[in-house]
Amino acid sequence: xxxxxxxxxxxxxxxxxEKPETVVHDFDLMLEEGEIVGLVGESxxxxxxxxMAIAGLLSRHEISKExxxxxxxxxxxxxxxxxxRSYQGKDIAMIFQEPMTSLNPSxxxxxxxxxxxxxxxxxxxxxxxxxxxxxxxxxxxxxxPEKVYMQYPHELSGGMRQRVMIAAAMILNPRILIADEPTTxxxxxxxxxxxxxxxxxxxxxxxSIIFISHDLSLVNQLCHRVLVMxxxxxxxxxxxxxxxxxxxxxxxxxxxxxxxxxxxxxVPPDRQEMAxxxxxxxxxxxxxxxxxxxxxxxxENLVLKGIDLTLHRGEILALVGESxxxxxxxxxxxxxxxxxxxxSIELSGDRPQMVFQDPYSALNPSxxxxxxxxxxxxxxxxxxDADRNARVLEMMDMVRLDRELIHRYPGQLSGGQRQRVCxxxxxxxxxxxxxxxxxxxxxxxxxxxxxxxxxxxLRAEMGLSILFISHDLRTVYQLCDTVAIMKGGVIIEKxxxxxxxxxxxxxxxxxxxxxxxxxxxxxAV
Amino acid sequence: xxxxxxxxxxxxxxxxxxxxxxxxxITGCVLLLLLIGVIHTPYDTEAMDTANKFAGFSLRHLMGxxxxxxxxxxxxxxxxxxxxxxxxxxxxxxxxxxxxxxxxTGYFGGLVDEILMRINDxxxxxxxxxxxxxxxxxFGSGTIHVIWxxxxxxxxxxxxMVRSEFLRYRDSDFISVARMQxxxxxxxxxxxxxxxxxxxxxxxxxxxxxxxxxxEAGLSYLGIxxxxxxxxxxxxxxxxxxxxxxxxxxxxxxxxxxxxMVLGFSLLGDGISE
Numbered sequence: 175x176x177x178x179x180x181x182x183x184x185x186x187x188x189x190x191x192e193k194p195e196t197v198v199h200d201f202d203l204m205l206e207e208g209e210i211v212g213l214v215g216e217s218x219x220x221x222x223x224x225x226m227a228i229a230g231l232l233s234r235h236e237i238s239k240e241x242x243x244x245x246x247x248x249x250x251x252x253x254x255x256x257x258x259r260s261y262q263g264k265d266i267a268m269i270f271q272e273p274m275t276s277l278n279p280s281x282x283x284x285x286x287x288x289x290x291x292x293x294x295x296x297x298x299x300x301x302x303x304x305x306x307x308x309x310x311x312x313x314x315x316x317x318x319p320e321k322v323y324m325q326y327p328h329e330l331s332g333g334m335r336q337r338v339m340i341a342a343a344m345i346l347n348p349r350i351l352i353a354d355e356p357t358t359x360x361x362x363x364x365x366x367x368x369x370x371x372x373x374x375x376x377x378x379x380x381x382s383i384i385f386i387s388h389d390l391s392l393v394n395q396l397c398h399r400v401l402v403m404x405x406x407x408x409x410x411x412x413x414x415x416x417x418x419x420x421x422x423x424x425x426x427x428x429x430x431x432x433x434x435x436x437x438x439x440x441v442p443p444d445r446q447e448m449a450x451x452x453x454x455x456x457x458x459x460x461x462x463x464x465x466x467x468x469x470x471x472x473x474e475n476l477v478l479k480g481i482d483l484t485l486h487r488g489e490i491l492a493l494v495g496e497s498x499x500x501x502x503x504x505x506x507x508x509x510x511x512x513x514x515x516x517x518s519i520e521l522s523g524d525r526p527q528m529v530f531q532d533p534y535s536a537l538n539p540s541x542x543x544x545x546x547x548x549x550x551x552x553x554x555x556x557x558x559d560a561d562r563n564a565r566v567l568e569m570m571d572m573v574r575l576d577r578e579l580i581h582r583y584p585g586q587l588s589g590g591q592r593q594r595v596c597x598x599x600x601x602x603x604x605x606x607x608x609x610x611x612x613x614x615x616x617x618x619x620x621x622x623x624x625x626x627x628x629x630x631x632l633r634a635e636m637g638l639s640i641l642f643i644s645h646d647l648r649t650v651y652q653l654c655d656t657v658a659i660m661k662g663g664v665i666i667e668k669x670x671x672x673x674x675x676x677x678x679x680x681x682x683x684x685x686x687x688x689x690x691x692x693x694x695x696x697x698a699v
Numbered sequence: 700x701x702x703x704x705x706x707x708x709x710x711x712x713x714x715x716x717x718x719x720x721x722x723x724x725i726t727g728c729v730l731l732l733l734l735i736g737v738i739h740t741p742y743d744t745e746a747m748d749t750a751n752k753f754a755g756f757s758l759r760h761l762m763g764x765x766x767x768x769x770x771x772x773x774x775x776x777x778x779x780x781x782x783x784x785x786x787x788x789x790x791x792x793x794x795x796x797x798x799x800x801x802x803x804t805g806y807f808g809g810l811v812d813e814i815l816m817r818i819n820d821x822x823x824x825x826x827x828x829x830x831x832x833x834x835x836x837x838f839g840s841g842t843i844h845v846i847w848x849x850x851x852x853x854x855x856x857x858x859x860m861v862r863s864e865f866l867r868y869r870d871s872d873f874i875s876v877a878r879m880q881x882x883x884x885x886x887x888x889x890x891x892x893x894x895x896x897x898x899x900x901x902x903x904x905x906x907x908x909x910x911x912x913x914x915e916a917g918l919s920y921l922g923i924x925x926x927x928x929x930x931x932x933x934x935x936x937x938x939x940x941x942x943x944x945x946x947x948x949x950x951x952x953x954x955x956x957x958x959x960m961v962l963g964f965s966l967l968g969d970g971i972s973e
Contacts (some may be wrong), residue, residue: 509879528879536872540894550880599876 178349178382179205179228183241186223186232186406194238197223198406201241205350208380210372212397212414214390214429216618217589220406221386225352227251228384229268230258245350263290267343271355273335277327284323287311287342294346306345314341315371332497333364337371344375351375352384357392361496362645366689369396388618390433391648391691394418402426432619434648436675436692452639453485453508453526453607457517460503477503479663480517485607490633490640492650492671494686495660501643504660505609508641526607526641527600532616533592537584543595544580550602565602572635573598573628590621597628601636608632611643626653647690651675659683719970725963729956733783736776744769744777745928753946762952765935766942771952778930779956785846785931786911786960790904792850797857798900802888804858805865816862819855827852827910828917835923845924849914853907860903864896905968909961916957932957 184201187194198220205211213221226232228243230250243250245266250258267290270276277286287307291298298306304323311319314337327335336356343351353372357365373396375381387393393400393414400417402410402425410423421427458481461474478500485491493501506512508519509528530536537546547566551557557565570577573594584592593613600608610629614622630653632638644650650657651671658668659680667680675692678684741761748768755763762771800819804812822830831848838844868874869892877891916933918924925931932953939950 511875511878525879525881528876530872530876532872536876538873538877538891538895540897549877549882553881553886596876599880603880 176207177204178207178245179203180244181205181224181228181242182244184224184227184243185240186220186227187238187240189238196406198227201408203384203401205382205384207349207382208376209399210376210383210385210397212393212400213384213386213403214388214393214400215403216388216429216620218405219403221403222354223406224403225268225354225384225386228350229266229352230262231268260294263348264294264346265348266350266352267346267348268352268354269336269339269343269356271358273332273339273359274327276339277335279327281326282323283311283325283327283330283338284308287323287338287345290342290346307341310341310345311338314338314344315367316341332360333367336360336364336368340368340371340375344379344381347379348381350382350384352386354386355388356385358387358389362647362689363496363685365392372396390418390429390619395691402429428620432623434622434646434652436648436651436690450487451484451520452487452522453483453641454520455481455483455504455508455517456520457482458504458507458515458519459517460500460507460512460515477663478507478515481663481665483658483665483668485639485641487606487639488633488637489656490629490642490654492654492657493641493643493660494645494647494650494657496645499660500663501660502611503663505611505641505643509609521607523606524603525605526609527603527605528609528611529593529596529600529613531612533589533596534584534616536596537592537599539584542581542583543575543587546584546595547580547599547602550599554603569598569602572601572632588621589617590624593617593621593625594628597625597632601632601638604636606637607639607641609641609643612645613642614649615644615646622649629653647675647686647692651692659686716970718966722963722966722968722970725959726967729779729959729963732776733779736773736780740770740773740776742770742773744773744930746770753942753949755948762955763946763948765938765949766946771935771949774930774935775932775952775956778932778935778953779960781842781925781929781931782912782915782933782957783960785842785849785915785925786908788846789849789853789911789914790907792846793853793857793907794900794904796851796854797859798861798893800854800858801861802865802893805862806869806884806888806892808866808869812862815858819858822852823855823859825852828914831914831918832921832923835918840923840926842925842929845915845918849911849918852914853911857900857903857907860899861896864899865892868892868895901968901971905965908964912957912961 181201181203184198185196186198187196201224203211213225215221223232227239228250232239239251241251245261248257250261284304284307287310288303291303291306308319308323311322316322316334316337322330322334322338330338356372357368360368369392372383372385376383385393385397397414400412400414401408402417402423404425410417410421410426417426418430421430458478459476460478461476463474481504493504495501503512505528507515508526510525544566547569548562551562551565566580567577570580575591575594575598579587579591584595587595614625617625626649629640633640642650642654654671656668657671657674658665659674659682660666661682667674667678667683674683675687678687746769748764751764751768752766753764754760754768757763760770760772762775765771765774800815804815827849830852831845834848834851835844838847865888874887874891877887882891912932915924915931916936919931919934920937925934927934935953936950939953942949
């Protein structure tokens with residue numbers, strides 16, 4: 175077991191603003207052969223920058239790098255471009271977060287998987303190349319690799335694309351694999367499979383892996399060693415087990431503390447008394463027409479098949495399922511964004527308001543926070559300017575937003591602040607029901623905790639009922655009273671959180687719980 | 700305080716926005732000159748002085764005299780007014796028509812989109828100068844008709860731009876939010892989506908403005924634009940072109956004016972987006 179990569183005093187500086195901005199300070203990493211090292215931190219902590227520097231992908235002129243990245247006796251920061259290229263893709267390979275955009279949509283899968291062979295091994299002929307690619311695809315766990323070889327990226331699901339990326343990265347058996355948030359864009363079940371695949375690759379080929387993630391529980395499952403980064407510095411490093419058991423630094427403790435924990439033997443969270451229905455959905459069926467053209471017949475796709483759902487006053491109900499199960503379609507029907515459905519949706523009170531997953535796209539970038547919060551009141555009308563302004567300030571206090579932010583634009587706010595603005599905007603008209611579509615999954619863990627606490631407090635203070643859409647069963651356990659598990663447009667199981675988590679009836683629910691790392695008592699899995 | 704703030708860079712408030720400042724100064728000077736020209740010009744723009752043809756630059760005639768001995772500086776001011784009127788009018792018509800058509804087609808899509816965009820394509824298929832030529836020959840020449848002709852010819856390019864921007868934002872989350880808050884279509888189109896198209900629209904306006912100045916020059920050169928004796932920068936240039944070999948300085952005045960107008964507006968546009 176020798177040291178395969180030695181990074182010392184890595185210093186990365188950006189020069190595209192007036193003042194140079196240091197994004198990574200004194201980064202050190204000794205990567206041993208066959209080791210999996212986790213780089214953990216929140217967005218902006220410099221973890222991706224460090225990894226990109228190792229992969230030799232930071233070559234823009236506005237960026238200056240100092241320090242040493244030693245691989246094979248060569249400093250990758252100072253060696254010639256030719257030499258760097260001879261390692262890239264062959265000895266050091268990288269996979270990215272977004273499998274939807276990291277594959278070229280106009281090239282067949284096979285061509286893309288073979289690309290690094292074509293570049294580095296011109297001695298290998300086309301036939302062998304294809305064999306290699308097909309072998310890699312099947313190793314990456316893709317069923318029917320011959321067929322996948324001829325397909326285009328858009329024909330594959332997100333999980334399959336990430337497998338293709340891994341196959342392409344692994345085709346020349348690199349010694350170092352850098353995985354930058356490889357599972358963040360994927361469903362929980364698929365996440366678990368990709369993690370398994372990475373572990374397998376590490377075991378079989380002895381590939382060293384640098385695993386970058388903001389999800390500490392994944393790092394805990396996979397990595398031997400962890401580097402915790404904060405504001406461009408490594409604040410703590412050590413063996414995974416020790417760090418998780420006995421964190422030394424305050425920041426690490428905060429990070430670990432913000433992992434949603436599910437302890438089923440705990441006393442169940444205090445549940446409120448439910449009084450009456452506020453939303454009742456009966457036999458909701460939604461179908462989309464697709465593939466229609468001028469000369470082609472339209473196809474009917476059933477997305478929701480007879481959904482029955484009841485939300486009680488003051489209840490937080492979770493809708494859990496993988497992408498494509500119809501969660502968002504249900505939300506659209508309930509909020510009235512889609513009115514082409516059959517079945518009935520009965521609401522008592524106003525139309526429910528919705529909070530979206532991505533606070534970056536849910537706020538109009540060309541208006542100030544104050545304008546955005548005032549807009550629902552303006553639309554409804556019947557209030558004076560002063561009254562409206564007072565309401566805006568009141569609501570900003572409610573969601574704990576600094577009043578100073580009223581004249582700022584969304585672009586000047588952090589992710590957490592934006593999500594608070596989104597929640598405030600949704601609550602301006604005092605709706606009784608709030609729909610939250612994965613409201614925390616785009617946020618950093620420590621921010622997630624704050625937003626969940628905010629939702630809980632709003633429920634207590636305003637008597638809000640919340641329909642919480644999520645794929646993360648751990649978050650759901652922290653927040654919700656009732657869970658409905660959805661699969662293929664049907665609710666397959668629903669009940670109080672405690673019942674579902676302790677005694678799931680459906681095999682699918684059990685799988686979801688397992689993928690979320692929640693041990694079901696007495697389950698034979 | 701506010702004005703001072705306006706000229707500072709958005710992402711770096713310690714520094715002045717030099718582009719915007721220069722653009723404002725140039726445009727400001729040009730507009731001031733043209734404005735003064737409404738009340739007073741050094742010479743009568745039509746007064747001929749045959750004894751003093753093709754004079755070079757001097758204190759008496761800042762930009763010399765033309766082939767009839769008329770004062771070029773005075774004519775540049777009057778011609779600048781005409782050209783500015785035409786350019787602004789053209790861009791205004793093009794922008795207004797283009798925004799409405801682009802917004803409606805981009806936002807609603809479907810049959811409305813198909814019909815309007817096919818008409819748009821048809822207009823687009825003709826070179827804008829040719830189209831303007833047809834309109835002018837149907838309705839007669841003169842400043843007002845030139846404005847209408849060029850304006851209509853400019854609508855399709857604006858419509859396309861606005862439409863693609865509206866398509867981009869139509870299904871975004873923040874529009875869904877506005878819809879859920881109960882905002883009506885017109886409100887969403889003009890209060891929620893439109894401000895987001897401004898950066899693109901602004902640069903389109905600047906390019907459109909420059910194109911309008913050039914198109915006016917082209918039409919006047921063909922003799923169907925602004926009719927003599929009314930001067931316009933375009934016509935002055937085309938007149939000067941005949942004497943380019945013998946009196947090259949005659950084209951300098953109107954040329955300089957066009958450069959200043961176009962440069963000022965371009966810098967203004969760039970500066971605002973900074």
